[in-house]
Amino acid sequence: MRFIFIDEILDLQPGKSILAAKTIGSGEELFRDHFPGFEVVPGVLLTEMMAQAAGKCLDAERKPRGKAMLARINSASFRAWVTPDQRALICAKIVSNQPTYATARCHVEVEALKVCTADLLFAFLPMARLAPGYVDEVLEAYLKRPK
Numbered sequence: 001m002r003f004i005f006i007d008e009i010l011d012l013q014p015g016k017s018i019l020a021a022k023t024i025g026s027g028e029e030l031f032r033d034h035f036p037g038f039e040v041v042p043g044v045l046l047t048e049m050m051a052q053a054a055g056k057c058l059d060a061e062r063k064p065r066g067k068a069m070l071a072r073i074n075s076a077s078f079r080a081w082v083t084p085d086q087r088a089l090i091c092a093k094i095v096s097n098q099p100t101y102a103t104a105r106c107h108v109e110v111e112a113l114k115v116c117t118a119d120l121l122f123a124f125l126p127m128a129r130l131a132p133g134y135v136d137e138v139l140e141a142y143l144k145r146p147k
Contacts, residue, residue, distance in 0.1 A: 005049040006056065006090065009142035014060035017093045020053040020138075026084035041082040046116045047073060050106035054092035054120055056139045058102050065099055066124035074103075074119040086110045100124065 011019040024030075024041055031039040051070040058068035082088060092106040100123070107117045127134075 003048075004052070004138065005045060006052050006138050009053075009056065009138060010089075012057060012060055012142060014062075015058060015094055015097055018053050018057035018060075018091070020049075020056070020090045021087055022049050022090060023087045024082075024084060028084070031084055039084050041084075041086075041088075043076070043078050043116065046078070046082060046088070046108050047076050047118055049088060049090045049108060050092060050104075050116075050118050051120055053090040054094065054104035054106055055122065056136065057092055057094060057104070058097070058122060059136060059139060060143065064127075066126045067130060068102065068122045069125045070120060071101070071123040072121040074121055076116065076118040078116045080110070080113055080115040082108070082110055082115055088115075095119075 005022050006020045007022050009018060009020045026039070030042070034040065034042050055068040055070065087110070089109045090106070091109065092104045094102055094104050096103040102122045104120045104122065106120060108115050
């Protein structure tokens with residue numbers, strides 16, 4: 001399994017908000033253990049989806065402060081199960097956007113039902129610390145598509 005939990009960006013206002021989507025297929029190995037007989041997407045992966053979406057929203061600003069990295073989960077709440085092959089819509093709104101940190105209020109919806117929410121804090125990693133040639137493929141695909 002790749003640890004990229006955004007399939008596509010549907011809408012983006014850099015530094016303000018993002019709407020993205022992810023479907024975790026039933027063939028993924030994680031479902032063998034989580035949980036046998038009742039396969040559900042782990043809450044930590046739902047939280048990671050929200051963090052990746054909000055991070056992409058911040059990174060799209062192209063500010064020199066660096067790459068947005070999840071620093072703290074201020075709160076997270078899970079209201080319903082997400083099962084294999086369900087399409088999750090990930091929404092993030094940037095609440096505070098400062099030079100050294102940012103906060104986001106996020107949620108995931110499945111079939112028009114809000115299944116989880118989170119308030120997240122981000123710090124910024126200097127771009128020089130990333131692997132040479134690093135590119136966020138999902139973000140770049142969105143930014144390069146015809147408008």
